[in-house]
Amino acid sequence: MATNIATLEGRGTTKSASSADIVFAPLQGSGSVSWSEIARTAFDSLLANRVRSFLTMLGVIIGVASVVALMALGDGASQSITSQIQSIGTNLLFIAPGQLNRGPGSGNIAAQNLSLDDYEAIVALKLPLNGVAPVAQTGGTLVAAAADKQVSIVGTTPSYAPLHSFEMAAGTFFDEVQARDGTAVVVLGANVAKDLFGSGQAVGQTVRLNGQPLRVIGVLKAKGGGGFGSVDDNAFMPIKYAQQRFANMRTADGNKYRVSSITLSVTNAQDIEGVQGRISALLRDRHGLDSDGSEDDFTILSQAAFLSTLNTITGLLTAFLAAVAGISLLVGGIGIMNIMLVSVTERTREIGLRKAVGARSRDILLQFLVEAVALSLTGGLLGLALGFMVATLVTLSGVLTASVSLFSVSLAVGFAVIVGLFFGIYPAQRAAKLNPIDALRYE
Amino acid sequence: MASAVNRWHDAIGYPLQTISENFMITVTDLKKTYHMGDIEVNALNGVSFEIKKGEFVAIMGPSGSGKSTLMNLIGCLDTPTSGTYVLDGDMVSQLDDVELAAARAAKLGFIFQQYNLLPRQTALRNVELPLIYRGISGAERHRRAAAALEIVGMKERTDHKPNELSGGQQQRVAIARALSGSPSVILADEPTGALDTKTSAEIMDILQRLNREQGLTVVLVTHEYDVAAYAGRVLTMRDGELVGDEKQTPRMTTQVVTMAGVAGK
Numbered sequence: 001m002a003t004n005i006a007t008l009e010g011r012g013t014t015k016s017a018s019s020a021d022i023v024f025a026p027l028q029g030s031g032s033v034s035w036s037e038i039a040r041t042a043f044d045s046l047l048a049n050r051v052r053s054f055l056t057m058l059g060v061i062i063g064v065a066s067v068v069a070l071m072a073l074g075d076g077a078s079q080s081i082t083s084q085i086q087s088i089g090t091n092l093l094f095i096a097p098g099q100l101n102r103g104p105g106s107g108n109i110a111a112q113n114l115s116l117d118d119y120e121a122i123v124a125l126k127l128p129l130n131g132v133a134p135v136a137q138t139g140g141t142l143v144a145a146a147a148d149k150q151v152s153i154v155g156t157t158p159s160y161a162p163l164h165s166f167e168m169a170a171g172t173f174f175d176e177v178q179a180r181d182g183t184a185v186v187v188l189g190a191n192v193a194k195d196l197f198g199s200g201q202a203v204g205q206t207v208r209l210n211g212q213p214l215r216v217i218g219v220l221k222a223k224g225g226g227g228f229g230s231v232d233d234n235a236f237m238p239i240k241y242a243q244q245r246f247a248n249m250r251t252a253d254g255n256k257y258r259v260s261s262i263t264l265s266v267t268n269a270q271d272i273e274g275v276q277g278r279i280s281a282l283l284r285d286r287h288g289l290d291s292d293g294s295e296d297d298f299t300i301l302s303q304a305a306f307l308s309t310l311n312t313i314t315g316l317l318t319a320f321l322a323a324v325a326g327i328s329l330l331v332g333g334i335g336i337m338n339i340m341l342v343s344v345t346e347r348t349r350e351i352g353l354r355k356a357v358g359a360r361s362r363d364i365l366l367q368f369l370v371e372a373v374a375l376s377l378t379g380g381l382l383g384l385a386l387g388f389m390v391a392t393l394v395t396l397s398g399v400l401t402a403s404v405s406l407f408s409v410s411l412a413v414g415f416a417v418i419v420g421l422f423f424g425i426y427p428a429q430r431a432a433k434l435n436p437i438d439a440l441r442y443e
Numbered sequence: 444m445a446s447a448v449n450r451w452h453d454a455i456g457y458p459l460q461t462i463s464e465n466f467m468i469t470v471t472d473l474k475k476t477y478h479m480g481d482i483e484v485n486a487l488n489g490v491s492f493e494i495k496k497g498e499f500v501a502i503m504g505p506s507g508s509g510k511s512t513l514m515n516l517i518g519c520l521d522t523p524t525s526g527t528y529v530l531d532g533d534m535v536s537q538l539d540d541v542e543l544a545a546a547r548a549a550k551l552g553f554i555f556q557q558y559n560l561l562p563r564q565t566a567l568r569n570v571e572l573p574l575i576y577r578g579i580s581g582a583e584r585h586r587r588a589a590a591a592l593e594i595v596g597m598k599e600r601t602d603h604k605p606n607e608l609s610g611g612q613q614q615r616v617a618i619a620r621a622l623s624g625s626p627s628v629i630l631a632d633e634p635t636g637a638l639d640t641k642t643s644a645e646i647m648d649i650l651q652r653l654n655r656e657q658g659l660t661v662v663l664v665t666h667e668y669d670v671a672a673y674a675g676r677v678l679t680m681r682d683g684e685l686v687g688d689e690k691q692t693p694r695m696t697t698q699v700v701t702m703a704g705v706a707g708k
Contacts, residue, residue, distance in 0.1 A: 019590035024657060027587075027625050030578030031545075037575050048563050353559045356520065357573040358548025358624065360541050436520045440559065 033363050042371040045343070046378075053375060056339045059332025060379030060419065061386060064412040066325035068387025068404055071411075073394060074318025076402035078311060085307055087223060089164045091130070091269050092303040093276060095122075095262040095283075099299055113287065113297055115256035116239075121282060122262065127275050132264035133160035136242050136249055136257070142186075142235055143208040144196040151192050151235045153209070155242025155249075163265045164231065169193075171203035171218030174238055182240030186214040190222035191232040212245060269304065276300050322408075326415065332379065333419035340372050340427035344434075351431050352439025365432035372424020373417060380416030384409060466529070467628055467660045468494040468517060473526035473536075475512050486512040488683035489526070496627075499654040499661045499693065501671035504680030511632070513680065514664045518551060518630050519543045531627045548577050552621025552629045556636035558613040560605040566592060566616045567601040573624035591619040595649055611642035618649055628660045629653065635670050647673045651693065 046053040097114035119134040136155035141148055154160075161173040174185050186207060193202040193216075205216045214237065222232050243249045243257050251258045266272045283298050284291070344351070351364055391402040475487035487509045494500050504510040515521040516528060519535055522543070528536040535546050552573070560569045570588040579587070592601055595615040605613050614634060621629050631650060635643035651673050654661045663674060671677050672694040679687030 019593040020657065022587055022590035023594060023622055024625055027574075027577060027579065029574070030580075032578050033575055034578065034580070044563065349559060350561060353555075353561070354572070354576070355544065356518070356547060356553045356559075357620070358544055358576040360544040360576075362541070363576060437515050440520075440555065 033359075033366075038366055038370050039374070041367060042374045045347075045371055046374060052339065056335050057332075057375055057379030057382065059335045060329060060376050060416050061332075061383040063325055063327075063329030063332050064380045064383025064416055065386035065390065066328060067322050067412045067415075068384055068408050069390040069394075069402070070321040070325055071318055071408035072387070072391040072402040072404045073400070074314060074321060075405060075408075076391075076394070076400040078314040078318070079403075080400045081310055081314065082307060084224070085303065085310070087165065088303070089263075089265055090303075091266040091272060092163065093264050093266065093272065093279070094301040094303075095264075095279065096260070096299045096301065097258075098297065099295060113251060114259050114262070115251050116243075116259055117256055118283060118286060119259055119262050121286060122264070122279055125278060125282060127264075127278065128267045128271050129275070130265040130267050131159040131163050132262065133157050133163055134239055134259040135160070135261045135263060136239050136246075137260040138242065138246050138248060140209050140235075140246075142188075142192065142196060142214075144205065146198070147196050149192055149195045151189075152233060153242060153246075154234050154236045155239035156236060157239060160236070160263065163263055166231075167221040169219045169221045170201075171216070173218055173236070179238040179240065182238050182244055184212065184214050184241060185217045185237065187218040187220065187236040188216060189220050189230070189232040189234045189236075191230070192235055193219040210245060272302055272304055276302060329412075329415055329419055333376065333423040336372055336375050336420060337423035337427060339375075340368060340424055341430065343371070344368065344427050344431045347431075348434060348439045348442040351434050352436045352442065355434070355436035356440060361432040364434075365428045368428035368431045369421065369424045372428065373420035376416045376420025376424075377413070380413045383416070384413060387412070465495055466493045467496045467498070467531055468492075468662070469527075469529040470517070471527045473513070473516060473528060474524045475509075475516065475521070476524045485683050487516070487523070490680075490683075490685050491526075492678060492685060492688065494660060494662065496660055497654070497658045498676060499651065499663070499674045500676045500678060501663045501665055501674035502678045502680060503664075503666060503668075503671050503687075505666065507682075508680040509683040510664050510680045512683075514630065514632055514662075517628075517662060518553060519546045548573060548624060550627045552624060552626035554614070554617050554621050554629065554631040554634045556633040558605070558610075558617045558637075560613055560616055560620075562605050565602050565604055566597060566608070566619075569605070569616055570619045570623045572620060577624060587625075588619070588623050591623040592616070594622060594653075595619045609642075610638050611645055614638065614642075614646050615649065618646070618653075622653070626659075628662060631661065631663045633665055634663065635665070635667070640669075643670065651695070 095114065095118075116134060119132070123132060133156050138153045138155075139150065140153045141150050157179050158173055158175055160166075166173065169190065171187070173187055174183070177183075178185055186209075188196070188202060196202065196207065197205060202216050202219050206213045207216060208214070220231065220236075223230065224232070239259075249257055264275075266275050280296065280300060284296065287297055289297065354364060354367075355361075388404055391404050394400065394402045470493070471491045473487055473490045474485070477484045477486055490509075490513060502510045502513060512521075516523055516536075517530075519530070519538070520543075522538070523536050526536065527534060530546065531550050533546065533550075535543065538546060560566075561572070564572075567585070567588050570591050571584050574584040574587060589598070589601060592598055595618050597612065597615050597619060600608060600612060600616075603612075605616070608616065617634075618629075629650065634650070635646055638646060647670060650661055650663070653659045661674075663670070665671050672691075675690065675693045677687065677689050677691060678685060679689075
């Protein structure tokens with residue numbers, strides 16, 4: 001054979017003998033196409049129609065980006081709300097007079113049937129509490145040498161400060177002695193101190209309230225808005241002083257001091273419900289309510305219940321937004337199916353040729369399926385990057401901290417791949433079923 | 444029909460059974476019926492012949508004679524309605540889709556009138572295609588494809604895409620692709636149908652050399668006598684039947700066109 005080869009190629013080149021030897025040597029192949037070849041062919045084909053591939057991916061890009069960004073924003077909003085509520089304190093219960101749960105208009109906001117005696121009775125129960133504090137709230141104008149300010153006056157006891165995790169910027173909170181004596185001292189919220197004294201020293205100064213002098217003994221660190229009026233705009237003083245100086249501190253019948261609310265912190269989270277039940281029973285008994293299921297004339301709000309309700313709402317909202325975004329992913333999938341069907345038609349001859357040179361139906365199926373998944377996965381990764389960018393921009397803008405969770409990333413990318421597989425299988429089957437003869441003749 | 448086969452048997456002088464291992468293609472009473480609505484069309488109506496290893500056979504006939512149907516069956520692209528087909532010792536007429544694909548990959552190399560190169564791929568990549576489906580890994584595949592291109596005189600054009608090549612050059616690449624899987628048979632379907640006379644002669648020269656010097660079996664479908672003249676034997680089809688089977692002295696290329704020489708220009 002070697003001489004023949006030499007005759008075949010000898011006239012033109014010198015290395016010719018080896019080329020025929022190489023071509024006609026026995027072949028040892030694995031018999032199936034390697035994955036890297038499938039992937040290479042898929043990306044070659046997608047890159048050959050760059051604009052079309054990009055437009056096809058756009059649906060998936062937008063879908064994945066919105067799922068990722070919206071879930072990040074939802075999580076961020078939820079975390080921001082939760083941390084603000086937790087900054088008020090932990091395991092808190094709030095007792096307020098009247099029924100607050102019945103919606104606007106129906107509740108008796110002005111109810112004054114919660115008294116200081118109720119507070120003392122609760123203390124006497126010796127419940128497993130970190131602390132308990134009564135609040136007598138009213139409004140007034142604090143007058144300093146250079147400025148005056150309308151503030152919310154909070155008369156309370158020293159245990160109020162640790163319950164609400166107060167930190168002092170300067171001075172101290174009032175102590176038990178000052179509380180018991182009703183000493184004329186005041187602790188200012190951060191905004192109040194700033195408005196009255198600017199950047200100057202507030203502690204040691206005197207402010208006037210209804211003409212009476214109060215010594216400033218402390219300034220709180222700023223806490224930011226809590227959603228219910230910020231403590232930064234409050235002035236805190238011994239409850240006894242407030243009761244003596246303000247006329248509206250009596251219950252309706254005039255016999256007792258009223259309180260606006262009672263705040264307590266339960267030692268262990270699992271005791272919250274039990275504590276709530278015992279206080280409820282005590283107050284019903286004290287207020288002379290029958291045990292026949294008539295309505296309470298007070299409201300016990302649990303921070304934990306509030307938080308969980310809030311989390312349910314934000315969770316639902318996030319899921320809803322993500323579902324809407326998911327629909328755009330689905331639409332993107334239909335776009336992929338559409339373009340893959342066009343591609344199968346366009347490449348009918350190519351499919352025929354590939355089959356003629358030995359491709360099995362399975363090879364063709366895999367080829368087109370991988371192309372569809374490559375489209376959706378590339379779109380998914382680009383969408384992920386876009387979603388990250390949106391979340392980062394929102395975080396940088398300072399509105400809230402939007403953190404992209406691993407869950408939302410895997411959900412979005414996983415969904416993108418599933419979309420590619422689901423919408424790619426039909427066009428791929430169409431391609432695989434093409435008869436090589438018809439395919440080769442196709443014009 | 445039967446007389447044509449017998450005539451050839453007489454010509455070569457020995458009975459079918461004793462020489463079957465020398466046959467590359469043995470076709471016996473091959474029939475193919477298409478259903479077009481209620482009408483049955485007998486595209487192939489009982490065709491029998493043998494092609495020896497190393498023969499260069501042209502199949503001729505007017506359009507509608509069944510030569511394309513026959514080519515598809517020989518090419519394992521289709522299965523017969525009845526009859527048997529033995530290719531290189533394997534009975535392929537009863538194979539399923541997957542086995543047919545394997546038979547095409549292992550034994551056949553196709554050349555088409557319209558070249559059918561993948562337009563966005565380089566010549567080298569086009570030639571590698573059959574090897575990809577046989578699972579030949581990168582370096583070996585590259586070596587074989589480059590060698591196949593060298594054989595057809597396209598060594599200098601390995602990185603060109605089809606639209607950068609002339610029709611004749613594209614057909615050379617297509618021949619290299621048909622060769623790259625180390626086939627037993629080259630099937631050429633009107634390989635010069637889209638080429639001018641001079642280029643046609645070059646292409647036929649390559650096929651003839653592959654046949655004579657490498658011992659490759661070549662089966663050529665054409666309706667041009669000029670092209671069929673390069674073959675050593677001509678089968679003539681009409682109305683789904685084999686009506687002629689003639690041995691002839693093949694025409695040799697008169698011009699001195701060397702494969703490497705043309706490619707070098």
